[in-house]
Amino acid sequence: MKQSRNSIGKEEIVNYAYVCQLTESSITVRYAIISDVHGNLPALEQVIGLLEHRDIDQYLCLGDVVGYGASPNECCQLIQQIEAVCIRGNHDEGAVSPAKEQWFNPEARACLIWTRQQLTEDNRRWLKSLEPTTQVDDMVLCHGSIPDPDHYTITARDASYSFQATSAPLIFFGHTHYAEWFTYQSGEAMPVQHQHPEGGTCAINEQARYLINPGSVGQPRDRNNQASFAIYDDQQPEVAVYRTPYDIQAAQQMIFDADLPAIMAWRLSWGI
Ligand SMILES: [Fe+2]
Numbered sequence: 105m106k107q108s109r110n111s112i113g114k115e116e117i118v119n120y121a122y123v124c125q126l127t128e129s130s131i132t133v134r135y136a137i138i139s140d141v142h143g144n145l146p147a148l149e150q151v152i153g154l155l156e157h158r159d160i161d162q163y164l165c166l167g168d169v170v171g172y173g174a175s176p177n178e179c180c181q182l183i184q185q186i187e188a189v190c191i192r193g194n195h196d197e198g199a200v201s202p203a204k205e206q207w208f209n210p211e212a213r214a215c216l217i218w219t220r221q222q223l224t225e226d227n228r229r230w231l232k233s234l235e236p237t238t239q240v241d242d243m244v245l246c247h248g249s250i251p252d253p254d255h256y257t258i259t260a261r262d263a264s265y266s267f268q269a270t271s272a273p274l275i276f277f278g279h280t281h282y283a284e285w286f287t288y289q290s291g292e293a294m295p296v297q298h299q300h301p302e303g304g305t306c307a308i309n310e311q312a313r314y315l316i317n318p319g320s321v322g323q324p325r326d327r328n329n330q331a332s333f334a335i336y337d338d339q340q341p342e343v344a345v346y347r348t349p350y351d352i353q354a355a356q357q358m359i360f361d362a363d364l365p366a367i368m369a370w371r372l373s374w375g376i
Contacts, residue, residue: 139166139278143173144322167193283319
């Protein structure tokens with residue numbers, strides 16, 4: 105797996121630190137992990153606004169920047185502005201590949217067709233350039249699962265497919281729009297699931313491996329309508345998942361104004 109060209113990996117930061125006479129062990133890289141923005145600009149602006157005050161070195165985005173919401177171009181541009189390492193979600197692919205449309209239900213398909221009509225040529229090209237998975241330092245990023253970006257990781261058995269596909273200690277995924285994580289220790293029959301719709305902290309230890317979903321920025325489905333995201337500090341052995349309220353009514357009004365299916369607005373209130 106190759107690292108995205110727009111990433112700032114640990115190596116570059118370590119090179120800079122060498123000039124400053126620091127050692128690698130003293131370098132901290134803080135990652136912000138976001139997923140499933142789904143064209144919801146009020147939610148994305150709220151999350152990025154918070155993260156701007158958290159000394160983030162590198163943003164990681166797990167796909168589905170577009171689809172459902174009314175601001176596909178603005179969200180693509182903001183993700184590029186923050187220089188996120190971004191992978192492709194199934195809606196990103198559907199928005200630029202008409203052949204993929206048949207995979208979606210009628211409402212989602214209507215949103216994709218609308219999104220495709222709205223996308224600028226630059227953003228269409230950017231979405232097309234995204235890879236389905238990538239590796240950043242000791243982390244693997246995927247959308248649904250490592251073997252299959254369209255696969256929903258819901259159960260421990262689903263999680264085992266990604267653990268089997270890599271030996272990386274830390275894997276991030278999205279697609280289900282649930283904030284949760286799976287832990288796996290060698291010798292265990294199955295990964296263990298930990299659901300955290302209110303947010304929480306996953307302590308990292310070297311004996312285990314982790315498959316973590318930061319939840320959805322723009323369309324949470326874990327019955328918590330607040331935007332979700334995570335922060336990983338590689339010198340601090342934990343990944344923290346946060347929830348934040350945002351202007352849901354503004355996002356809903358934008359969906360109504362764009363004449364997108366109304367259910368996409370209502371579900372934002374319900375968190376489903
Ligand atoms: Fe999604």
